[in-house]
Amino acid sequence: MILKTKTLQMTKTPQTIAGQKQEQDVAFFLRRAFKDHPEVLVINDFKFSFNDETAQIDHLLVYTYGFVLIESKSIKGHVKVNNQGEWTRSYNSHWSGMPSPIKQVELQQALLKEMLMHHRNDILSKLLGIKQQGFNGRCWHYLCAVSSNAVIDRKTMPKDVSEKLFKTEFLVDELKRIMKLKHKLIRLVNVTDTRPDFNQQELDSIGQFLISQHIDSNIQQVNNTQVERKQTQAIANTPELEPELQPALAPTHHLAQSNATILAPVATLAPDQHPILSCKYCGESTQYTPMYGKFGYYINCNQCSKNTSMKLPCPQCMSKNTKVTKRKETYTLNCVDCEFEKQII
Incomplete structure (x- = not known):
């Protein structure tokens, strides 16, 4: 079930446009695979703050047994990772270093887990009057999805990095392997699977909580623009009739989608x-x-x-x-x- 779609941002540079397209491609495959699955909740472009820290997760899956975080990277050309976990990529025959998306998603996961554990008593229900174990005992995974036209050098890549790096079209296959979802009746009789599971009520509660924590960047952009306009007018000290400020997303406006997102x-x-x-x-x-x-x-x-x-x-x-x-x-x-x-x- 898709809880949140990808929010298009105002992008200008070729790099940010390519990055946004990569996230849309991943969101497309996730929607095709899980839009009708009640036990898999998909949240695209999830931005949240906790303990004075802010993180933005490109794609987050909440399922019966736990969580999967996905970092999207638009990479055209070759990508290599050395034994120290350092990433390099080529563009127009020029090699340059790049931040490790694996380390990036690790930090996102740590902050997400910290936030969920802090609010666990409000999110999870009680089983026979006993509090559930929380979120540490759940399954936690993270992956990196790169562009389909990237060339991945897996021969020299550390195994633990290679196992988390996938091209977009193969991502869903790996997700299904990780999640190992089973029918409810099979779970009842399968004594070999000892993974603690969320019931449907808890899944819904987790989904509602996460959506309530999302920070809408578009609203922030509009509010910042309004503040900047007021500051500019004050500096200029020229008389000007101010239009009545409207809510950032009032019914008289909409976001037109193309390669960029604009207010019109x-x-x-x-x-x-x-x-x-x-x-x-x-x-x-x-x-x-x-x-x-x-x-x-x-x-x-x-x-x-x-x-x-x-x-x-x-x-x-x-x-x-x-x-x-x-x-x-x-x-x-x-x-x-x-x-x-x-x-x-």
């Missing part, structure tokens, strides 16, 4: 053209991801990362006796009372 006003629509479905928290009506959970169909907002149910009152008779149906990629709101139907996605 939404065009005025005729009354019958207004979107029927929008985020109930920030008003976003275009950038969201349709999902399905135990309470039915809903959308996950790409901007504020919160969920909104697709089950709305009938726009014709205002009856709440409605239901949502899905056919391929089309979602339709159906009114049981007046038989009104309207496509919402």
Whole structure:
């Protein structure tokens, strides 16, 4: 189940554009593999702070037995790692050093584990009145996914690094090998698998907690821009009528997606053209991801990362006796009372 999609950022340099595309490629494969799996929660582009430290995890998987962190790296050309764990890569026949993504994701994992352990009593339930063991006893793994067109020199690479380094298209195969997911009935009779597992309630609780800790970089960027504009006007000391400050992600704005993410006003629509479905928290009506959970169909907002149910009152008779149906990629709101139907996605 996808809890959070990749948030597109304003990028200008070829390096940042390539890095963002690599993260989108990894997110695509994760979505194809786990979007309908209730026991695998996928959080893309997760940024959080704890104990005065901040970390950004490219991709985080929470599953029945533990956690997998994935660091995405856009590498064109050759990549080598020596016996000291130092990374080098080539570009246009020029070799240069680069920070180790393995060390980077190790630090991210340590901070994530520290945060979860600190809040474990609020997140995990009790079993027969006894507190669960927390998060240290769970399975913890991390991987690095590099571009599919990279050339990896595995002959001279340390084995422990090679085992964590995968091209994007082979990543899901390794994830399934690591997680070793089994059907619930098989887990009950399989006495050889001693891994402690999260129940569905605990998985949902972990997912909700992590989403609540996410720091939205887009909101920060908009707020910073507003502050900078006010400072510039104060320095210039020129009279200027200030427009009323609006929330960073008000319904009158949306994020247009291309190679960059920009704020742009939404065009005025005729009354019958207004979107029927929008985020109930920030008003976003275009950038969201349709999902399905135990309470039915809903959308996950790409901007504020919160969920909104697709089950709305009938726009014709205002009856709440409605239901949502899905056919391929089309979602339709159906009114049981007046038989009104309207496509919402």
